[in-house]
Amino acid sequence: MQGEVECVNVADMEYISTRGSGPPVSSKKAIIKGIAEDGGLYVPSDFPFLGPDPFFECGQSSYADKAAKILRAFLTDYLEKELISACQAAYAENFDSPLTVPVRFLKDGTAVLELWHGPTLAFKDIALQLMPHLLSVALQSEREKYEVVILVATSGDTGKAALEGFADVQGVRIFVFYPHEGVSEIQRLQMATQLGRNAGVCAVQGNFDDAQNGVKQIFSDPTINKKLAGFNFQLSSANSINWGRLAPQIAYYFTGYDEMVAAGKIKRGQPILICVPTGNFGNILAAYYAIKCGLPVSRLLCASNRNKVLTDFIRTGIYDRRREFYKTESPSMDILISSNLERLLFELAGRQSAVVCEWMGKVTSQGWYSITPDALSPLQSCFYGGFADQLETLQAIRETFRNQGYLIDPHTAVGYRVLQRYREETRDRAPALLTSTASPFKFNRAVLEALGRNTSGEDEFTLLKELAIISSQPVPSKLAELKTLPELHKGICAKDEMAKVLCQFLGME
């Protein structure tokens, strides 16, 4: 990769908007606000140099301490001890691996970064277990005192991860809306059984878009916001464009690289490939930022499912969302508008906000835009785009299990297939780190089908047991216990009742 990293004085990192007209803010402000007032996303004013060995003086530190070390370079208005205690609280026994983010080495040499050992068994836990602590600290330095209300519309994974992260966090309430009959039974149970005095959940009669639109309407309704302010509430969102969700994801690329060195798979400084199953472009953007900070990576592989808008973009420079939307067996990647891509566009455009505004305006007004050759060339030298259809995804699950004795979920399988395709096409034999984004148990039905079982008519808990037998691994306790926990959140509301339900939850009626 280009060595255009700069060594900056990290004492005063600021966050600027990709759209150029919002004022620069501190990291605390960026985390509280989520999105800049001009509609842009916050990006660091510069990239700190961390190099290939940021942990050289850390010895045998925990993942929490290493994560705090990386975050210190970005969240410069937090005290070191605040970051260390936030990371230690976030990355503890709630992860079922003592390493938090362990790396598994497959027989074919691929290093797999397992990001799913947290409470909801998907990678969003890494950020959402930490972000509430970061937000809590940020709120303490606000002069006006108010309670933050985190409002989430979810298609499944994010809602539960946010609930787990924000449950019983001081100064914060959380409310999640999900589409009635639009999430898997496991996902429904995960949310319905959520504990926490500050947490609420309600199903919406409609699909995910209805839930999402309802939440957007609440955010932009001046009457509701005024009423909330009267009760000392301030709405906020925990979605993946918040800097507080992105920053924690940079750390694990450094620890993953470190593990590859420690295992003798690479020499320190040697460039690797990183392959990321991608939806909203948050996870892979964190890898790109790690490269900007000096992590030695020769290529980032962006893996999509059948909704391959990013593959086409990387290959042609044209982003075109005017296409059919497919529901796939990797639902967390079923996305046609990848919000975090805007942050990459900002870098590709040489940090010219006017150019970003033009492209983002076009995607809203006409549904597509085309980037300039000047921007396409750095895009293609850094990224490779590939996709896997349903057949290839299920085949990848079957093959890695049969040939390598390793079970992967459908999202990770998309990544694995794209990595294979890249190697076939380019003959590039560089060592690869594949990010694994969910436990195979979370997507038990698709995984069992891939292994040739007929799952129709079987209930979730039977399937979990069956997968445990086939894989000789125990059912993760967080899933097994769902059968015995009481369902606390059974509410269902109409699309136009969402604001009312929220106000009731907050005791404002």
Ligand SMILES: *Cc1c(COP(=O)(O)O)cnc(C)c1O
């Ligand atoms: C959210 C999610 C993804 C996509 O990650 P992005 O950061 O949105 O690109 C991939 N896999 C799983 C299991 C997820 O939950």
